[in-house]
Amino acid sequence: MEDRITSAGFDIKVRICEPPVTVISDGKRLYRIIQNLLDNALKYSLKGTRIYYSLDVRDGYAYIVIKNISAYEMTFTKEEI
DSSP: OHHHHHHHTOEEEEEEOSSOOOOOSOHHHHHHHHHHHHHHHHHHBOTTOEEEEEEEEETTEEEEEEEEOBSSOOOOOTTTO
16 A cells, blocks of 8 residues: 555654564454555545554554544544444
């Protein structure tokens, strides 16, 4: 997805913990989940803003967080999603 990310014009801030993290999962499904979240961030972010991508490990679990600033106000609740 590097080409799409670069051509989108967003400032991508990446923070990945050290040392490398081993995740036991279905690699194709995990890739698709991350790809979908990044696609949404690229599609719905306010132009000229940053997208944050981080990977941390806490209590033996890996946490991936993708944050962005929406191009429009979100007026729905998490239950509606």
